[in-house]
Amino acid sequence: MRKGTRLRLALRDLGSGFAFASMAVSGQLPIWSLVLYGVALVVALAGRRPFSNRVKLTALLLLAVALTLGTNVLAGSLNLVVAACAFAGLISAQRLLSTPDATTDGQVHLSGLLMVAGGAALSGELVYGLFLIVFGVLASIALALGVVESAVPEGEPVPVRAVMGPLATGVGFAVVGAVAFFVLFPRLNWNMIGPSASPGLGVATAGFSNTVRLGGAGTIKGNPRIVLRATLSPDPEKDALDAYWLGRTYDVFDGQEWSSARTTSDGAGFMTTLRPGRENLVHQRVELMPAYGARTLVAMETPSRLGNAVTNTRQGSRRTQIEERGGGEVRFRDAGISYSYEAYSLPPGASGDDVQDLPPEEQDALLALPEGLDVRVAQTAARVLNGERDPLAAARKLSAWLQREYSYTLELSGDVPDPVADFLFQRKQGHCEHFATALTLMLRTQGMRARLATGFFGGERVTGGYVVRAGDAHAWTHVLVPGRGFITVDATPPAHRASQSPRLLEQLINFYEVVESQWRDVVLDYNFRDQLTVLRSLSRSHEVPKKDEPPGRAPPPRAFGAALLAAAAAYAAWRLLTRFLSRERPLEATRFADAVEAQLTSARITRGEGETLEALDARLARERHPLAPALAPVTRRYLEARFGGRPLLQGEATRLLADLRRAVLTQTQRGAREGTRPPQARAS
């Protein structure tokens, strides 16, 4: 196989691989299709085409795959779009492994386009965009190389090196042109009403459930993905917030897991429009990111009002209803990819809901203890409290004791019969839920009302707002203080409250999230309105117009100036471009001649004005110059390559130049010897 052909096939296969990857990043394709395609790609890249001789048999394989997928779709275990995408990928894989002729090439490229379209249907992420561009570039070059290859007669080498430059230029222009088209071509789509959303990097990780179960292995603390973005007003202007973001609370503990006394929703969704509130409230504009994976609204402690809820789906954004669930949880009624809303919270230390507002069964629940609670819990609590009866002071005393005596760990032993006793008396280490549960239960044994709260702790400043990561998920304790409401007491050691992920990973994720949010703003959500904004911002002045001037009907002179400038710039660019494209590129033989002439110049052979290498060679031969014998074959080869239609072979130019250089060196050394000889002769 020719060298150019191998390169072209490798590019074709790689392009197809990227097209498949653009679907695969959505994480929705079945694993077995990923594996099948991956194996096919590796085999194809290794240059093996095992399906060449078994066309019909392998087509049957495809049929089997289609049947499998179809059954899955009928059974409801596979989305139709996902199944179609997977099938496109497997068609491509089958084609990759077939005889690489023109038809197969076309089919591979076509299936690549199908896969890219499938990728667009499955995800619209940043990675998808990257893969799309790489696919476009690789496939274009492979196609163009195919054209070049078919133009070269059989048996001759494909001039890969020669065509790569122009090809790369062409593809570069195509990419730039596509971007310009994207930015400027009017796009009328159904998303004009608002930004659409994309699911982001893989599957969501955080979440709220109706229960919190102690046990299992702790991994969530290590996850640096951003689940929440918030803009606060008044802006606290701190790099790191010490804020508790409350998601929901739990009041019933059965020895293993927490739940709420009132778990059922009253079914009434509501839609609240928030107006600017009282001055002492903290206003938050919150966006729940796709990585959040739940529908629960969170707000800084202590949430006062939530509203202006908007769900972002693939079809656009819309105002939606929220509903209140048990445990003070407020959630979106409809599922979306991401959500945004506004919230008002009471400043820290302000009074919240009072115990009198709670229904009796919930008041009772705040004191309930699980059956069979280890008696040592109550004994220990009494010993630590040592007669302290004020709930808040007691809670703080207990929490200080817990933080002092117990250590934090993410490694858990798994399910044990009594996790609280295990934590308090056996392992003496645990994570936030253990600390919070222990504090809550110890308070309850002493007759003080308390409950478990879950949400997030922290907040990191990023470009004017704050982000909260999945790893910031936290649990803490609410103590009911008569007359003041629920007060937050956190038993977890302060160092372990916020995200535990490595710093570098956090920064990488930060960077990725910034780029991704740019991608969403500038590419995915870029619509006709944005185009108008771009155009308007080009023509609109940034100065404040003078008030006494009546608004004129004609465009301001500035607009004409800008238009002229733009036209001039476009003209200049066009001129530069045409000059660049039409400039003469030195032929390989000409470059060789330049190199030869440079060597001759270094040998102090002067050339007449306009004297070509051919003429120079003839003159040196006439003058019987010592370099003439060395130069003659070089000149001859140059003339053959330039005018005789016999191009220089690979490495031939280097070899000829090396020969000439040796001759030049010998010549200069001889010249030097002869230069020093006359004085010696005189001396003798």
Next chain:
Amino acid sequence: MNQPARALSPVPSLANARSAMERIATQLGRAVQGKSAQLQLVVTSLVAGGHVLLEDVPGVGKTTLAEALAKACGLSFARVQFTADLMPADVLGAQVFHAQTATFQFRPGPLFRQLVLADELNRAPPRTQSALLEAMAQGQVSLDGATHVLPAPFTVVATQNPVDFSGTYPLPDSQLDRFMVRMSLGHPTPEVEAGLLVTRDGTPPLDAVESVSGPEELASLRAFAAALRLDASVADYVVRLATATRSHGDLERGASTRAVLALGAAARANALWEARDFATPGDVRAVLVPCWAHRILLRSAVQGVSARDEAAHLLEEIARKVPAPR
């Protein structure tokens, strides 16, 4: 010591072509000594399929050269002395009435030879000149409605005296254009002249010339040369040179398309000297002046030798200004 007759096979290779050309040039050198560059040019023109115009004062070996060429190449030869009373029929031949058969029969003139020396061409009246020049262009003669093909390879070597113009009819430019090259031998160097005095002991110089080729070999040489590669850039170079002569301020008329074709053909033939199967800009430069100097018309009214030098000078200048492809 005649060599055995050569196998007059078509020239199969570059090396054969070059050696054939060198053989001819060597034989010419035996007759005309010390003029190897001019002799090469004559052979080049012969191989390129062109006619040669020799401009020289009398007595420098023009006739000897033409005869030697005919002998070396094994071509039939005729010499026509052009005079003021020479009629076309004297050159082309005429219909002669045969009394016995009562019919007219064509009696071929001296033109029906493979190599014709037209001596002092400019002394003949224009009718006769044009009769010859038409035959040169067509390779055939039309007389009284009948066409008579001239023997191949029909080649004319014409001479004219560039100094003595009295009683001459200068060749029109359109007819000069039909000569592929114009050249002059010039006087030999003193050494060669002295050598001639010493060595020439009564034997005519032509006796030393041996026949080393034949019409078939010449024909195959011509076909071979015409098929040589002329790169697009070299062709472009030739055209650029022509354009430069056409727009030059000192020139009344620049090179014609026939001149362009002739230069290409001469450059191809010239490439054979280097055993190359392609022509280079160097080949073009080598034959540029002899090929074009008689085809361009100067604005200044100078004539004769000075006009010839002026034209050559202008062409050299143009060749310096028009960059060669590299």
